[in-house]
Amino acid sequence: VRSPAGVVANSPVIDFSGVLDHDHTGWDDGTIKKGGLGMLAKLYCPDPTMRTDPLVSPLYADYKDFPPLFVSWDQGETLAADAEKLIEIATAARVPVEQDRFRGCFHAFAPVGRNAPEGAKLLDDTMAFMFRHLHDQGLDFEEA
Numbered sequence: 001v002r003s004p005a006g007v008v009a010n011s012p013v014i015d016f017s018g019v020l021d022h023d024h025t026g027w028d029d030g031t032i033k034k035g036g037l038g039m040l041a042k043l044y045c046p047d048p049t050m051r052t053d054p055l056v057s058p059l060y061a062d063y064k065d066f067p068p069l070f071v072s073w074d075q076g077e078t079l080a081a082d083a084e085k086l087i088e089i090a091t092a093a094r095v096p097v098e099q100d101r102f103r104g105c106f107h108a109f110a111p112v113g114r115n116a117p118e119g120a121k122l123l124d125d126t127m128a129f130m131f132r133h134l135h136d137q138g139l140d141f142e143e144a
Helices: 034-044 080-092 110-115 117-136
Strands: 007-010 069-074 097-102
Touching: 007 117, 069 080, 069 117, 080 097, 097 117, 110 117
Parallel strands: 007 069, 069 097
Antiparallel strands: none
16 A cells, blocks of 8 residues: 655644643634634544544654655644644654744635735645655656
8 A cells, every 4th residue: 555645734633632732822813712622522523532542633643654744834823733743743753844834824724725925835835745745656747
């Protein structure tokens, strides 16, 4: 089985167990708030005893031999702790990590696309990461 050429994680949630500290001094992210994470955990994984399962909370996963990782987030969003912890864990496991950290955006702003300079930069960086790592696996793409 071939592993993925790379993984792109935009504003990731890696902890449904409640271990990570989501208190931050950033601006008030109106899309995801600390209190909403508990409700999200209940919806995503109703059984609290399963919330430390690595398939539920990647915080607990083994990143040995994990494919290259691209992480993006806004440093003021509630889930900044998740993105930063993911980078820490993956780097400790010697996973090649690239990152885009933004300021003044909002959680998961990537779908805004090219309508904002930050979205355009994120799309360009994400596509470059994907093409580079797909090429590493012998998949070539002609430029449009």
